[in-house]
Amino acid sequence: MALAYNHDEITPRELKPALLEMEGISRETIEAHYKLYQGYVNKRNEILGALASVDLAGANQVYSELRALKVDLAFAIGGIKNHELYFEHLGGHGGDPAGVFATLVRRDFGSVDAWRTDLKATGLAGRGWAWTAYDWDEGRLFNYIGDAQNTFPVWNATPVVALDVYEHAYFIDFGTDRGAYIDAFFSNLDFDVVNDWVQRYGVKP
Ligand SMILES: [Fe+2]
Numbered sequence: 001m002a003l004a005y006n007h008d009e010i011t012p013r014e015l016k017p018a019l020l021e022m023e024g025i026s027r028e029t030i031e032a033h034y035k036l037y038q039g040y041v042n043k044r045n046e047i048l049g050a051l052a053s054v055d056l057a058g059a060n061q062v063y064s065e066l067r068a069l070k071v072d073l074a075f076a077i078g079g080i081k082n083h084e085l086y087f088e089h090l091g092g093h094g095g096d097p098a099g100v101f102a103t104l105v106r107r108d109f110g111s112v113d114a115w116r117t118d119l120k121a122t123g124l125a126g127r128g129w130a131w132t133a134y135d136w137d138e139g140r141l142f143n144y145i146g147d148a149q150n151t152f153p154v155w156n157a158t159p160v161v162a163l164d165v166y167e168h169a170y171f172i173d174f175g176t177d178r179g180a181y182i183d184a185f186f187s188n189l190d191f192d193v194v195n196d197w198v199q200r201y202g203v204k205p
Contacts, residue, residue, distance in 0.1 A: 007048035012041045013084055018091030024184030025090070029172045036168060037087070040079030040149070047073045071150075078149030082129055085162035089197075092190025099195040101160070103205040104134070108141040119143045120182045123165045132161035134203050160197050161189070 015034050020027045051069050059066045096112050097105060109115035115132070122130040122143045129146030135157040144159075146152055153159075163185055170181030 007045070007052050009045040010041060010080075012038045013087070015087060016091050019087060022091065022184075022188045024173065025170070025181070025188060026173050029170070032172070033083075033164075033168060034087070037079070037083040040076050040083065044073065044076040044080055047076060074150040075148065078153070082146075082149055082162050082164065085159055086164050089161065089190050089193040090185070090188050092188060092192065094187035094189050095191075097191040097194065099191070100198050100203065100205055101191060101195050104141050104198065104203065107205060115141075115143075116186060119161065119163060120179070120186075123163045123182050124178060126165050128164075128166050130163040130165060131159040133157040133159040134198075134201070158201055158203075160194050160201075160203075 012034075015030070019030045022030070047069050051066075051073070054066050054069060056066060058064050061067060096102065102112065105112055105115045109118060119130055119132060122145050126145045127147040128149065128151070131144045131146065131153075132141055133144055133154070134141050135154065137156050141160075142157075144152065144154060144157070163182065165178060165182070170178060170184075173184075174181040
């Protein structure tokens with residue numbers, strides 16, 4: 001059982017070699033990006049360690065150590081989960097999805113093109129992330145928007161595509177042309193990975 005004050009350390013997942021050989025998104029970008037991810041893991045470990053000895057009697061909504069640690073823990077954990085999705089489902093050959101994910105996309109967006117257009121627009125409108133996630137209460141996929149690692153996830157929705165639109169994801173390769181980066185993101189998606197997740201989660205079309 002993992003108690004609330006358990007602060008076992010976690011370690012970063014290894015980077016898939018295919019991520020260093022992508023079209024459009026350079027090795028330089030991925031290596032720098034992976035270091036940021038390692039930073040989120042380190043800070044998550046550090047924050048949980050600090051929480052183990054925080055003074056609960058000092059809790060205060062304006063400022064307190066507990067508040068600061070828990071707010072930034074959400075940022076660090078978001079940074080870990082978002083980037084684990086991002087790195088895991090890149091390194092593929094893009095194109096159109098097949099399998100269960102394609103069926104879900106056509107059902108919930110009308111077509112693959114409509115899904116892609118909506119996700120790209122959501123990525124252009126966000127300041128940090130855009131996610132395709134399955135909302136278990138509504139029983140459908142939707143493209144959600146994020147401004148940071150910890151905004152704005154929706155409870156009981158499971159992300160299956162995670163599009164990082166922080167400038168660190170593309171500035172080296174594309175300058176300010178985020179749209180071109182998003183096109184490269186789609187070209188390097190591995191839909192087999194996405195379909196594995198969808199099947200493992202038991203999402204039914
Ligand atoms: Fe990132």
